[in-house]
Amino acid sequence: VLRECDEAGLDLMAFKVSSEAYLDEYEEKLRAFGLEVTAVAAGEQPGVGRRISFVAPTGHRFDLYVEMELSDNGPMTNNPDVCQQDQRGMKAIRFDHCLLYGGDVDGIKKVFEEILGFSTSEVVVDDDTGMIIALFLTCSNKAHDLAIVRHEEDGKLHHVSFLVEDWTSLRDAADIMTRYDISRDIGPTRHGITRGQTIYFFDPSGNRNEVFAGGYSFYPDNPLRVWKASSVGKAIFYYERELNDRFMTVVT
Amino acid sequence: VLRECDEAGLDLMAFKVSSEAYLDEYEEKLRAFGLEVTAVAAGEQPGVGRRISFVAPTGHRFDLYVEMELSDNGPMTNNPDVCQQDQRGMKAIRFDHCLLYGGDVDGIKKVFEEILGFSTSEVVVDDDTGMIIALFLTCSNKAHDLAIVRHEEDGKLHHVSFLVEDWTSLRDAADIMTRYDISRDIGPTRHGITRGQTIYFFDPSGNRNEVFAGGYSFYPDNPLRVWKASSVGKAIFYYERELNDRFMTVVT
Amino acid sequence: VLRECDEAGLDLMAFKVSSEAYLDEYEEKLRAFGLEVTAVAAGEQPGVGRRISFVAPTGHRFDLYVEMELSDNGPMTNNPDVCQQDQRGMKAIRFDHCLLYGGDVDGIKKVFEEILGFSTSEVVVDDDTGMIIALFLTCSNKAHDLAIVRHEEDGKLHHVSFLVEDWTSLRDAADIMTRYDISRDIGPTRHGITRGQTIYFFDPSGNRNEVFAGGYSFYPDNPLRVWKASSVGKAIFYYERELNDRFMTVVT
């Protein structure tokens, strides 16, 4: 996730691609799908190689790239310790996923599944029409790398999520949120979708963030998990079994 | 906690006393305080020795006894295993404490401190008047064995609490509550008071129960912890930092 | 992992392949590599489709297949609960990986990387010669799906590993091992390699099994982690920082 300004909301989300050949293939297929693709030169962001950039049917900008430099204090590779130094704060391990809001959920599903090779792990559907209301996409063994909720406005961000070690890390993160008077949305709780454990909170810019732990291992042969909209409370907040008004807001 | 009927609410709470001499001493002091003390014969409840029974200034019945038989499958004492069998359900270890609601908080404080030897670990006080709104009493190294909230009606029960191993046990308990569609009040969360970790839920009779873990070790020389009523949200629910309407109800 | 007899040791390890086309491609490439490939008809094992079978350079049999039926009580897919029923015993979630012992480590590395598309996440190498002593292969975001240790005899099994939820699950598993007097090798401890948390124990057939939790998320662009043989103690048992004699034995 590259941020280009300090206002609330998402500028773009970027995925690393395994080869230049794939980058070229994706560019061609995205254009063939009817999306406009623009090139971003290497170095436009420090340490990031050339990118291709497109706006998905939900109005969100996605970039794809092959090369990114490691930071100076990159991972230990020789007899690596579990941690290189004492962990601090909420002990986020890495970026995990985003939840975005926009209109054309079926369109973005098509782009990510058919062009970019993602799988759909779970959906929330309208009880009557079967229309997809929420979509969970993965390109890994994680239960989701990207989630989309159907929304009347395009290009909206719901939250950005960071992985922590486990349920106990979430308790410690919650302690920190109260101590520093950080605005909390909900949690510690669990999602029915992904089975992940979670706290949502707001940063000073007004973005909703998540610390997230656990969740099942997804494999591409997993049967699709389907939640009826009438059970969406349990799908989102497995312990509360109902949504709260604050959670329903998007960031911008 | 002895229950004599299956309606919601508390019939009585009982404490075990270390000797008959103390039972006699307490009886005398309770009478001298102006409370009526009645005798309950040994065997009136199976396995329970003679009791003395009194109604505290908040309208709650408390019994004191010296003898209680162990169950047939009492604790292992010879080379005892950590558990005797696979644990099931929410894995409650033992009863922990009660929270009761009633009017004369200062009266019950006096009885439990001056006669029964309890200590006050924490209080919630009115910001302006200093009047005690909530009182946390302990006769052990636990942060509370009994809690009282000032309330216009006497003799009310807020919840009965059961100890579980740790924060991870609370996650597992919450999973069970959703799977069996058990009515949940709030949690997993943490109390500012006691620092214990908690879920509240309702049983089929309508009683609020708690599964509780952790909390600090109390020692009688600990300075009194004082919460202002204006911070009561954080005192009760350290993560939410506000009370919810449902939590404010008493059981009967 | 399919077991065809109840003696200690591994008969074969099987991987699911995403399409028949890949199965054909792998068959051709394995033959071109010089390995003998045999066909196993659909239904030879109940619920398993056609397989191709080969013996890797380390003397271990691997099967590849596309189709496998779900069990009757397969995963919930409609408003799925986190668990379908109370968990019992050590609460294994799924098979995780195997560690095999054999001679031609470089040969099996070539087969799994170049033909089957695995990545090497970590290696233990001889300090002086750089010869690979232990090899950790992954075809997922897990730090390993298969591990190989150089050994004078081919076709040996070290252990089969099962995933549990977290570090707390390992404590509970250890409690069960002692209660039921299950022969334990080592743990709860942590691996330096994978950062996974672990207990090894022996089943009644004499096989070493592992319950395993955590570990980092592997991505194919991760730099190779290299452990010197002089640090192998810390690599294998991060807390003990030394191997034990019992751990060095293979099962058959």
Next chain:
Amino acid sequence: VLRECDEAGLDLMAFKVSSEAYLDEYEEKLRAFGLEVTAVAAGEQPGVGRRISFVAPTGHRFDLYVEMELSDNGPMTNNPDVCQQDQRGMKAIRFDHCLLYGGDVDGIKKVFEEILGFSTSEVVVDDDTGMIIALFLTCSNKAHDLAIVRHEEDGKLHHVSFLVEDWTSLRDAADIMTRYDISRDIGPTRHGITRGQTIYFFDPSGNRNEVFAGGYSFYPDNPLRVWKASSVGKAIFYYERELNDRFMTVVT
């Protein structure tokens, strides 16, 4: 635990007493028992009031005192947070207990039970003679505040123990021990005695220390738990079920 020099070993262990009257009573009873009691003036250690000091039958010095000043950054008492600042290192919460080695176990049992009001929670006894080999004493709801092992030399220290939050804290402590190359004795594991969870490690002075979590709540009416010496492995290390040679050493 007051340390008066930086060599390995214990100078003295001190207990806080609730009143001067008890201090006087204990002095008299200790003398009547035949022990020499010496007075230590207030201020001999900064912030500590007058003490009485005696050498127990096992050759260990114990001090008793009533007054000790709180540190400048003592506990928060007004709307107290769960933590006042980010925790660091192994996150010890408080001192927990000591294990001492000495000859006259029956003598120290008599002193601590009959004079100082401790209870014995558990013992390890010789299978044949019933002689107490290890003694676990408590003056609280903790399973032990002081433990004694029968040993040919008097006045020896085995370890000093510090409380941490839970089993997960022990994993984090073990990670730190390896990262900083701290000499570890054993753990993470569990004790059969107390059910506490544990790691033993050595500090630079050569003292064995313990980080300890959990354990049952002791009440004075608990039946005595008795371990046969033939089961001492399980009693001490519930997972390993055997002692290690290193553990059997005393510090000085």
